[in-house]
Amino acid sequence: MEKIIDKTYDFVVVGGGLSGMCASIAAARKGVHTALVHDRPVLGGNASSEIRMHICGANRHGQNPNARETGILEEILLENKRRNPHMVYPIFDMILWEKVRFQENLDLFLNCYANQVEVENDKIRKVTAFQMTSEREYHFYAKLFLDSTGDGSIGEKAGAIYRVGREARSEFGENLAPEEADTATMGNSMMFKARDMEENAPFICPDWANQYTEQDLKNRDHTDATSGYWWNELGGTRYDTIDDAQEINEELLKSLAGLWDHIKNGGDHAADQLELEWVGFLPAKRESRRFVGDYILKQSDIDEKKVFEDAVAYGGWTMDLHTADGLLSADDVPTVWNPVKEWYTVPYRCLYSKNIRNLFLGGRIISCSHVAFSSSRVMGTCAVVGQAVGTAASIAVEKHIDPREVGSYIQLLQRELMKDDCFIPGYCYEDKENFAATAEITASSHEKGCEPRNVMNGYARADQRHTNCWRSKITEGLEPELTLNFNEIKTIHEIRLIFDSNLSKEITPSINKSVLERQDQGSPIELVRDYEIEFLHNGKIRNTLRYKSEGQRLNILCFDEGIKKVDAVRVRILNTYGSKFASVFEVRIY
Template sequence: MEQMLEKQYDFVVVGGGLGGICAAIAAARGGIRTALVHNRPVLGGNASSEMRMHICGADHHMSRPDARETGILEEILLENKRRNPEMIYPIFDAVLWEKVHYQEKLELYLNTQMTDVVCDGEKITAICAEQLTTEKKFYIKANMFLDGTGDGVLGAKAGAEYRIGREAKRQYNEELAPEEGDHCTMGNSLMFSARDMGHPVPFVKPFWANTYTEEQLKFRDHSDVTSGYWWIELGGGEKRTIEDAELLRDELLKAVYGVWDHIKNGGSHGAGCMELEWVGFLPGKRESRRLIGDYVLTEHDCLGEQNFPDTVAYGGWPMDIHTVEGFLNEEDDPTVWNKVNGIYPIPYRCLYSSNIKNLFLGGRAISCTHVAFSSTRVMATCAVAGQAAGVAAAIALKKGCTPSGVLEFIDELQQELLKQDCYLPGVRNTDPKDLARTMKVSASDQTEGCPPENVVNGTARSEGGASNCWRASIEGKPVITLTAEQPMLVKQIRLTLDSNLSREITPSINRAVLKRQEMNPPSELIRNYTVEFFLNGNSVKRLSRESMGQRLQIIGLEDEIRCDSVSIRAESTYGSPLACIFEIRLYAGEECGK
């Protein structure tokens, strides 16, 4: 038998979609040795160059103000916006790879397929994996694991409880559920993109492609001929999204080329000069297994009917329930958009297995019903839930407890997530280690409704009509100052700037989605600023900084500075006439964290 290379970590994440990426980075930044095992050559899952789906979330394509997800996802997307303004997908692949590959305490295994799971009773002890490019086989041990595979493969192999299909209406009293439960799931989609060549381009239909008429496509909008259609969807009924994945890929190729033939050769669609630029060969999968945690999120929770003491993430995408059999169902709308009431909280109890004691749940396989899943499955929601699980893993390792045991430290988990610029509905910054919370705040200038005191009010984004920020005209290079009653030692400053959480910043192949974005970093962001420390009215240190297009600014100092006031002067923005800061935090040396 070929010998396996044995590896040991604190935490292993299997699956490198956005949920897995954010979980792995968060855990590593929390100080624990982490591995991310991914079976594809690029990271990002449905958001990668292999599938090219835009990253949807609670803002529902800018229809809900101030709802965009922040945290590690925001950090990644803002970096991509700065470095990749044309939104080229292979460049986004590199941004994701860089974030993971160069993260301290995080080791990345690409092209590595998990082949088996080793358990000791109700705990996972190791996974077996094979790296296809190097022909190496690994035996990877860890204290805790996270299933970010999308299909719940790790959990299923470990014996975790899971479900496939739709629950009956009576099981959770869900109005949107069918009368009787079944195995039906939403299907897989294959995307394409096209470009205008500036001259007529013919299209020769492959002999194997399908043929479609305008009547067959009457419920499926195909007026935008530049990008793929999510409604080219198959599977989830007679054909299963896992077991029949290869067959579904073949049938989806026939459908994509058939739809393109209809656009080019089946009537007037304004596509005479258009040419297929890219067609995916890896379908994006919506639904398969859903792993079960200590709480199952339901339709009622998505409607905001319950608050949770263990809120660690949020959703807000509509309950977007696709028709059974997808594209095969020509006489039905491809989806029904069931609105949710604003954003809704997601409890921590949805993020770990109910019966495998050291397994976290991530990505689209978190604990929820089919109806709730139709909202939580989108990638931005997966990302913030993944970050919550990663931070929880770091806490569990340090406390010596299981994932469920972190419930005893839920306040610590929530406060750490807020510190990392994650938004939690109903939870405010009460961090006793944040020196700024007790300081007096003043400013040289302000706009109406945006006083300087807002930067310490505990909420780092606009919410419910409240600005929760300090704003002032950038023309005068305004200054905001925090003053303490007694001298203090400061080792780190955290600023939360304005990156306009009402506007999309996602990569996309859809021209309409890209057109409504700014090409460069959000104009509302402060670009250059200075930080100055004072003691008894005298300046003791002055720093000049560039935000590098990031919302969260973490300024670490080599040595603690003794001071009694700190000032931040906004020097310039990326285009806005107003400077804006949502939150200022100050920490002493031992309280800085990662």
């Protein structure tokens, strides 16, 4: 059997963490022939069952109201909430896999390590990858590539400009940066999960484990022994997170075993009945290379909540600057949580290489300073960045242009992202092709401040001053109705509805007890569950279709043949997943 296989695509994504996943799905849904190449057996990167880090983002564990990332990430997490209410990680792996595997226009290559890059005229021509399971060598040819590998291994092999370490305070005027530049990075962490055996569960410490006292851990909270610890971290100055990765793995295993020995045998930690259920042999990596685009995001952009003209994504996690060398710096606190005011935007110019003309940047390697990176690196932000890249790739393919040139179509890119339920702070959604934009909108009833017209104000989430939704109480025998009257005949091909999934709460998988306890099991109760769409002409119902939201916030209803001779559309909410109120943020009709 032939072991060298040539593959040609419009867009090749290397790295199947959340950023690469969202990028590849976004591009494929817009008709781009796409491949996703990933070197692990499961998708999701740090969020997968191999590492089990919860997905942090702008909502900061629910502390920042109405800030949770939407778009494809929200779709994935809501699907997981509906089908995996107990947050079993292998089930989450399966949901991630099916999202990619069964997406039209998207081919998935797992266990496939990209180890060679061929460049011609400042463009990547080919990426070569070896699939360990099949012993096949793939040659991937494409017009466009995305490096979402985390370490930037494709960009590095292609000769893309990148940085490692911390910039001097003077370079960008960042007061959180050190006085002098250095090569220190944040480290890698190894997680664990414990279970309650409901009987005494002794732990016999291996002789290779490290030893720790309460004095050693005085700056590291270990009161919760059920899972942890993010501060079990190594790398920075004594270890290079790429060159020394295997040694870091082994040293982290020694520290984890020693930490567990301290919890079990080093004093009263209320852990007599706990035993280790899982240990993450693949550490979570925070930082290595950061690549340079046409703009470098910096601390002042975050502090000033800057809204860029080419904004395509946003962040809001704290500037979470970890102590160099992690656990080896026992006298220092493990991180300093520098506040972020609500959120900030990420400009499109940070999402492609400055010198490799067909290379997009995704995930934690986007163009930013070390200080800005301390916020933008988290997976929620990486996911929405990925969707922005995938959508930009669709424009580049359609118009036969390079990533940099997509900047000339930035309003189109922003509009497409918001149409797909992505949030860009400072922007509202406007679409002249949307029939609902000029419709007369009425409702059977509404709550104060939740008027029917809100579904067309261009904002698909609440903010500090406005609900931005139509909300009506559901009572027995009285189902809320929203009617859009066009006052002229239309043919309807598509309806998009955005429901309320409570963007102030967490819905991330996690091994952390406190994170899970903050969540409701199953789909958010605010979400509409069942609804009907009525198509009217001269006040008479021509057709009624009933739908289930399947636990999703964004519902897209397509009518390939078109529903003809319609002058009004009525949305009737039948029930929710538990709330007594029906809430709709947007109705878009095409």
